[in-house]
């Protein structure tokens with residue numbers, strides 16, 4: 001991962017916020033459906049000077065349903081879509097653990113280690129960042145890291161106003 005200083009970050013949950021959450025795991029790029037408004041809104045935020053960081057639980061890895069390489073393939077696919085629109089996601093953080101299969105970890109949301117790592121990596125202060133998620137555990141992770149949480153409805157997509165509402 002390339003080192004960078006990005007003073008303000010928008011953290012994004014993945015499934016249900018960026019892409020359609022079918023109620024089961026998404027690990028096949030062909031089934032990765034970007035939700036309405038997402039690409040335009042992310043591009044707008046990038047142009048406003050925000051870094052974009054995806055923060056996603058992928059407990060299906062611990063469960064043996066798919067591999068880390070599948071997670072990378074999905075993220076590579078989405079990064080490619082962003083690149084076609086002229087911007088990039090600054091980082092993807094994922095937790096491959098699940099307490100029922102691999103034991104407890106500190107990264108799985110509602111834990112906030114992924115957020116802490118990203119804040120440190122990019123040199124950002126929690127108070128300058130927001131976390132957009134569709135689940136209470138996203139909000140708990142945000143609170144744990146001292147970041148403002150913005151709860152959105154699952155699968156509704158994104159628009160630029162939501163971080164100022």
Ligand SMILES: [Mg+2]
Pocket residue numbers: 013014015016017021133134135
């Ligand atoms: Mg979600």
Ligand SMILES: [Zn+2]
Pocket residue numbers: 095096097105106107108
């Ligand atoms: Zn973890």
